[in-house]
Amino acid sequence: VRGEILDIFPIGSEAPYRLYVGFDEIEKIKIFKPDTQITFGHTSEIKVLPMNELFFTDAEKEVVVDEVEAYFNKHTVSDLEFKKVNQDLDQLYNRQNLDGLSFYMPFFKDSNHALFDFVDQKKIYIIDKYKMAKNDDRMHLDLEEYIKTYKGRTLLDIPLYFKLDEIYAYPHIEISGFTKIGSQDELVIHARDPITYQGNYDAFIDRLLKEQDTYILSMSQLARLDKLKELLEAKNVSYVLNPTEVVVDMVNICYPYQQISFDLVKYGLHVLTESDIFDYKNNKRRIRYKSVMSEMVKISDISELKVGDYVVHYDYGIGKYIGLKEMELSGNVRDYLHIAYD
Known part of the structure; x- marks a missing residue:
């Protein structure tokens, strides 16, 4: 906070925001780089x-x-449970x-919901089924430890989480990327970094014109969305903004939206974020220094x-070794190594 300026960096945002506050309202919101403090865009709202x-x-x-x-x-609760609840x-309070x-969350809602109850059915979410099972195993171990510690299980009866069988009941496609196809229900997808x-x-627009594949471009900043539209319209590249369904062989722009980026070359599908298009990554070449310590010889005489x-x-x-030099130090005359330095 600096006077009427408030800087915030929300979770999930690619860059921080600078809010200019006047009395009881926000006058403007700018986007800036945290390392240089230079603003490079603006927006009318943030999440x-x-x-x-x-x-x-x-x-x-x-x-x-x-x-x-x-x-x-x-x-009926144990004495330890009663103490913990209080x-x-x-x-x-x-x-x-x-x-x-968090295990008291069910008391704040009439019914429990999973993430899939709130998301758009047209979006794709990739979830590691193996990790879900491992986390479920760890959770059951924690619950067993709880029973031993508090000598009761009243808290465990609160419907805090969905069982895996309930999660798997949601419509989904299981993808196996590291095994051979064993049934018709499995699908192998080969993706690579874009x-x-x-x-x-210029290189970006040229590729759009040359390949005419399906592109999904996610924009989270209004300034970059406007810049992208300007670039596409200048080269007569057709696009659709926030389509209800992905339009094949066309540029699809999603705003405001953030997602991961990948290429499905086999299917002609390219998913890019605004960072893939606009951000310059300064990959400095590393200079390798050869150590000569291994070639040195330690003298014994x-x-x-x-x-x-x-x-x-x-x-x-x-x-550089010049030779031996006789010197008197503290009343003692001895030979010393004479070494010259540049």
């Missing part, structure tokens, strides 16, 4: 997600606390440690040194 899933009004809080107390009064209710109170253009608009040899001093680095 700010909550820090956690458990958020509620004061009125909802009062109702939920009463419902939780009523729920546990109907059940501690949780205190934290819930004071909005503390909400990340650790070509990035790093601000080379002064007779092994010859005048003109290069030596490495522990503190002063590389120097």
Whole structure:
């Protein structure tokens, strides 16, 4: 916060936003780069997600606390469970440690919903079924540990999560990318990273005109959307904005939207984000330094040194051996190595 300026970097955003606040309203919103602080676009709205899933009004809080107390009064709970529930209710009431109170979420809703109940059916979500099963196993181990710790299972009876069988009941296609096709229900898809253009608009437009494949371009910033439309219209490239269904062999633009990017070359489908088109990635060539330490020889006697040899001093680095020099230090006369440094 700097005076009337507020900078925020919401979860899921590719860049932070700079809000210019005047009295009781936001006058303008700019997009800037965090490393240089230079603004490169503007927008009229932004989406700010909550820090956690458990958020509620004061009125909802009062109702939920009463419902939780009523729920546990109907059940036989152990002394440890009773103590934990009271501690949780205190934290819930004071909005503390909400990340650790997610199992009370069912009390805030009339019914449970999965992510798929809210998403557009035309969008594609890739979920690792193996990881889902592993996470489910870990969760059951945690629940078993809970029973041992609190000597009860009343909290476990709260319908907090969907079982895997309930999730698998949603319409879906199972994709196996690392095994041979074993049945007609399996589908193998070979995807690769897309070509990035790093601000080379001519190369990008030329490829659109030459290949005439199906392109899905996701834009999250209004300024870049306007720039993209300007580039396409200047070269008479047809496009459709926010189609209800993907139009084959045409440029499909989705705004405001963020997604991963990939190429399905076999099917002529290319999914790109605005970063793939506009962002310049400065891939500096790494300079390899060859170490000569392995070629050095550690001497054991002064007779092994010859005048003109290069030596490495522990503190002063590389120097040239000039010879022995007699010097008096602290009343003692001794021979010392004479090393010259540039």
